Amino acid sequence: MQPRLRTKYENEVLPELKQEIGRDNPHALPKLKKIVISMGLGEASRDSKLIDQAQDMLSIIAGQKAARRKATKSISQFRLREGTEVGVMVTLRGARMYEFLDRLVALALPRVRDFRGLNPKGFDGAGNFNMGLNEQYVFPEVDPDRFPNQQGMNIVMVTTAQNDDEGRLLMRKLGLPLRKPGDTGGRRK
Template identity: 45%
Template sequence: MYRQDIMPKMIEEFGYKSPMQVPKLQKVVFNVGVGESLTNSNAIESVVRMISTISGQKPVVTKARNSLAGFKIREGMSIGVMATLRSKRMYEFVDRLINVALPRIRDFRGIPTKSFDGRGNYSLGINEQVIFPEIDYAQIDKLRSFQVTVVTSATSDQEALRLLQLMGFPFIQNQNRQN
């Protein structure tokens, strides 16, 4: 699909001289902050199970780099969970996200185009993990939100937006950008 459909359209629209200049997906990163791990010791294990079920691989538990007294965090404490998907797993997840998970969101009208970081990467916050069919509603202890970051090799937000549109991401149409 990428080489037959997306690459020729991107070369035509942006005037690339070489097919190697066409941006592509590099990785998809999941990140879940688990602030309640201070009081609930099972929270980290629950989130690890959730992310491994959704992503298909074992996530990494992130630790605090330094102490923050305001948040009662000590250096080395487990404060989150992350997983990085590349190659085949990344494309399978993106396909499931676009075609299965996002349409299951209540009152879904599309994803905003404002969440690009200026360097061609797109971040998407997901409020409930139950939009993924792999998650059994009866086995979750709490509704959790997490971030999904799609990292591309694009140099600008316009290139990344067009790449993700051609891949099938359901962006909100006719949205005025304020940047």
């Protein structure tokens, strides 16, 4: 069975993108390529039990096993040695990617406290969107009793868009709640 968001992309979003961007070839239109979710563990990197918990939690959220990441070089000011485990990450593609994005938009983001939309400045110039979550408890599948340590995560949505405007258009069509460019989301500038 095909994910709901992928069906929406093929049936609704593609025809709208063809019309708005002005390209007839569906392969030239922007699409979601992959989603990368990562957690840097910082001080927790010295405790293997916390790394195990973070790996289990990210695996539950993503629906596939998270990989541990090691430091590529030593930095003495951070008391970090090369080869020390410093985080976990997972790369989602295909059906799992669309299912995760659907859960993020429909379930997790509405549960974020004082949420007024995602920052539209999260685009990197090539149409890819970066965002962060301060806590993992916004996902309903995470049990706070099993994972007592609050941990943030970075989410990168990689697209085939040629620029930020195409990426922004794609993300809005897929349902990502981006704020209007002038709106600060209740924060002072």
